[in-house]
Amino acid sequence: MFYIHCPYCGEHREEEEFHPKGQAHIARPEDPAACSDEEWGDYLFFRDNPRGIHHELWVHAVGCRKFFNVTRNTVTYEILETYKMGEQPSITAEYSDGRPAQDAADQASLREGVRA
Amino acid sequence: MPNSVAQNVRTFDTRPEATVAIESPLAYSYQRSKAPKPNSHGRKGLVVRERPLLGHLILRGGAIVLDEALREELGINLPGQPQGLVLDASGERSVQWLSPDEWLIIVPGGEEFELENRLRARLGDAHYSIVNVGGGQTVLELSGEKAREVLMKSVVYDVHPSHFPVGKGVTTVFAKATVIIRRPTEDCWELVVRRSFADYCYRWLLDAGEEYGIGVAK
Numbered sequence: 001m002f003y004i005h006c007p008y009c010g011e012h013r014e015e016e017e018f019h020p021k022g023q024a025h026i027a028r029p030e031d032p033a034a035c036s037d038e039e040w041g042d043y044l045f046f047r048d049n050p051r052g053i054h055h056e057l058w059v060h061a062v063g064c065r066k067f068f069n070v071t072r073n074t075v076t077y078e079i080l081e082t083y084k085m086g087e088q089p090s091i092t093a094e095y096s097d098g099r100p101a102q103d104a105a106d107q108a109s110l111r112e113g114v115r116a
Numbered sequence: 117m118p119n120s121v122a123q124n125v126r127t128f129d130t131r132p133e134a135t136v137a138i139e140s141p142l143a144y145s146y147q148r149s150k151a152p153k154p155n156s157h158g159r160k161g162l163v164v165r166e167r168p169l170l171g172h173l174i175l176r177g178g179a180i181v182l183d184e185a186l187r188e189e190l191g192i193n194l195p196g197q198p199q200g201l202v203l204d205a206s207g208e209r210s211v212q213w214l215s216p217d218e219w220l221i222i223v224p225g226g227e228e229f230e231l232e233n234r235l236r237a238r239l240g241d242a243h244y245s246i247v248n249v250g251g252g253q254t255v256l257e258l259s260g261e262k263a264r265e266v267l268m269k270s271v272v273y274d275v276h277p278s279h280f281p282v283g284k285g286v287t288t289v290f291a292k293a294t295v296i297i298r299r300p301t302e303d304c305w306e307l308v309v310r311r312s313f314a315d316y317c318y319r320w321l322l323d324a325g326e327e328y329g330i331g332v333a334k
Contacts, residue, residue, distance in 0.1 A: 008198070008215065008216050009198050009199065009286075010197075010198045010199075011198075011199070013273070013288070014272040014273070014289075016272050016289050017272070017288060017289060062287060062288060062289050062294050063215075063286075063287050063288065064198075064214065064215035064216065064218075064287070065215055066215055066216065
């Protein structure tokens with residue numbers, strides 16, 4: 001059983017309350033009509049299946065019913081972090097110990113720019 | 117007059133004046149599954165009591181606007197923290213955090229339509245939603261010394277007082293059903309259950325509480 005931290009409820013809850021929803025951070029093509037069949041098929045049907053760090057979308061189905069992201073190691077099943085929708089992971093395959101401070105700051109300013 | 121959102125919402129009183137008999141969701145359960153009498157342990161004995169036909173409203177929107185409106189109309193503020201539960205002085209009206217933009221208001225039966233109208237009038241053009249869900253759910257109240265023992269057998273959530281103090285409420289899994297568990301006072305636990313699950317939860321409580329001599333107060 002996982003013991004998952006819901007970033008919206010702000011506490012750890014049993015896995016029974018959650019439901020996995022597949023790979024996270026899949027962007028819908030800007031102009032679907034301009035996509036080739038292959039591009040559209042990749043977007044709809046093809047998912048990563050990495051050995052190691054994987055970003056997933058989960059929903060707190062029995063609880064606050066919000067979607068959020070989970071970074072999980074598919075080999076050890078360890079959940080490395082959970083973060084809200086719209087945020088970027090601090091732990092990725094390149095930075096398995098967490099993103100360097102400068103890089104994280106850049107990401108933050110990037111998000112700030114998007115919001116403004 | 118601007119054509120505001122509030123004017124376009126159709127509302128209706130779910131309790132019409134007509135003399136139609138209203139029954140609690142457990143009316144049939146009491147007959148079929150019986151209702152054991154509370155034992156004579158006084159306040160310590162385990163008792164389940166239904167609080168039927170209360171007014172339940174789901175309030176959604178931005179916290180700041182809703183908080184202001186609630187303070188004016190109900191005299192209580194929105195819970196500031198996740199899992200928060202705030203009651204008024206009498207303990208009859210409560211507001212509970214359900215998710216970052218969603219709250220559950222429970223008021224005595226019959227007050228909900230008037231409260232909804234007053235909130236709509238005050239909120240005006242703000243971005244919000246109020247839904248009367250009173251017909252869909254009911255409240256079971258569990259009290260007594262062994263109430264926590266019964267909950268420990270039934271829910272996946274940690275109900276130890278250090279983790280579940282008075283003034284907290286969570287949505288979680290109770291015997292495979294979804295319930296909202298609240299702790300309004302020290303010795304009382306409230307379960308907000310779906311109407312369609314009320315019979316199931318009632319029978320589960322009778323079964324789980326049998327070893328503690330559970331009784332039903334009506």
